[in-house]
Amino acid sequence: MTTFAPAPHVPVSHVDPFGLDILEDPLPFQADLRDAGPVVYLDRYEVFAMGRYEQVHAALTDWQGFQSAAGVGLSNFRYEKPWRPPSLLLEADPPHHDAPRSVLSKVLGPRALQKLRASWLVDAEVLVDQVLESATEFDAVTRLAAAFPLRVFPDAVGIPDAGRENLLPYGDHLFNAFGPVNSLVEKGAPRIGELSGWVNAQCTRDALSEDGFGAQIWAAADRGDITYEQAPLIVRSLLSAGVDTTVNGLAAVLYAFASHPDQWARVRANxxxxxxxxxxxxxxxxxxxxxxxxxxxxxxxxxxxxxxxHKILMFLGAANRDPRRWENPDAFDLSRNPSGHVGFGMGIHQCVGQHVARLESEALLTALVARVKTIEFTGTPRRHLNNTLRSWESVPVRVQLG
Structure with a gap:
């Protein structure tokens, strides 16, 4: 692609949104992006950016005009070879996207989650009891937000216990790789061959239990709903996107409650x-x-x-705090109806596992609500920087039981 200059009226930003300082605190940049206009040209990467809710939502739902098959990262698959076989869910469009999406939607559907709900509620109670019996001061990220998904979701997929510690570093590199080749990508590069090999090995039929999500995906291949070549890639989608995003979502809600004690009191009451x-x-x-x-x-x-x-960079975080869409958007407020947020995407590529994440959160918060009266910080939370994800490295808290 030749060097491109946008029309003179198009606002241009020289800021690197993947700079470590921006990743540490993206909110001021995102506010500037929204204020600059509905579309802004990022000249560092020669891409167009959208930070307002209206345009982000429209682009997410217009798969015909804004394709995913050329990659959902900075790399353009029209001109560049992807570093791994593309995801059949994230990095494909109809008709290639249809069968995998349909199969996974059934595997992760309401009936399957209803079967898991009772056991996950118990698992959450057991984990919370273990944490609270040992201490009332702990790291909410490592002891709860990361521990619970790594406890229940791989079991549901049907992968063995050995090697599960590989899931988070693999996902961290995967989401870093959607951005430019910066220090975050370079940090994960030495291990990615090893990690990818382990993940791919878990996607084979023989590695999976007979009653998990993975086995159901292979059964769909037996029925002819998908091909045998597609089956391991669909299992990989579960392991790639089903852990890190949930861990970060749980960390977000625990951080939100520690920083908003009045909202925790509301959940305790209801x-x-x-x-x-x-x-x-x-x-x-x-x-x-x-x-x-x-x-x-x-x-x-x-x-x-x-x-x-041309590539379009959609800032989901900016759209989710757009005052044109949300009243008092910087407040964490349980009187708000947050439906319509684009945190799980939107349209045909909306996160197929979002209901799994919601169930994990419901189970963990239900266990905490029954036992914990207050949550407060005991130190300064630390971010874990990633090119795509907004993550916490550590959220040190103290809880009062009651």
Whole structure:
């Protein structure tokens, strides 16, 4: 692709949104991006950016105009070879996207989750009891937000216990790789061959239990709903996107409650708010901050012409705090209806596992609500930087039981 200059009226930003300082605190940049206009040109990467809710939502739902098949990261698969076989869910469009999506939607559907609900509620109670019996001061990320998904979700998929510690570093590199090749990508590069090999090995039929999500995906291949070549890639999608995003969503809601004790009191008074709390935390923190699309033709958005083949960077986090869409958007507020947030995407590529994440959050928060009166910080929370994800490295808290 030759060097491109946008039309003179298009606002241009020289800021690197993947700079470590921006990743540490993206909110001021995102506010500037929204204020600059509906579409802004990021000259460092020669991509168009959208930070307002209206344009982000429209791009997410227009798969014909803004394709995923050219990659949902900075790399453009029209011109570059992907570092791994593309995801059949994230990095494919109809018709190639249809069968895998249909199979996974059934595997992760309401009937399957209803079977898991009772056992996950018990698992959450056991974990919370273990944590609280040992201490009332602990790291909410490592002891709860990361521990619970790594406890229940791989079991549901049907992978063995050995090697599960590989899931988070693999996912961390995967989401870093959607951005530019910066220090975060370089940090994960030495191990990615080893980690990818382990993940791929878990996706084979022989590695999976007979009653998990993975086995159901292979059964779909037996029925002819998908091909045998597609089956391991669909299992890989579960292991790639089903852990890190949930860990970060749980960390977000726990951080939100520690920083908003009045909202924790509301959930204690009305535990039915637990589900609303998770979605409000996903809106407020946006664990998935960005995704790319590629224009399939010359498309005009907000008075800006985006040429065919150009990358578009959608700032989901900015859209979820757009005051044009949300009243008092910087507040974590359980009186708000957060439905419509784009934290799980939107349209045909909306996160197929979002209901799994909601169930995990419901189970964990239900166990905490029954035992914990207050949550407060005992130190300064620390971010874990990632090119795509808004993550916490550590959220040290003290709880009062009651």
């Amino acid at each position: 535990p039915m708010l637990a589900r609303t709390a998770f979605d409000e935390a996903v809106r407020w923190e946006s664990p998935v901050q960005t995704f790319f699309r590629t224009a399939t033709r010359d498309i005009e958005v907000g008075g800006t012409l985006i040429p065919d083949g």
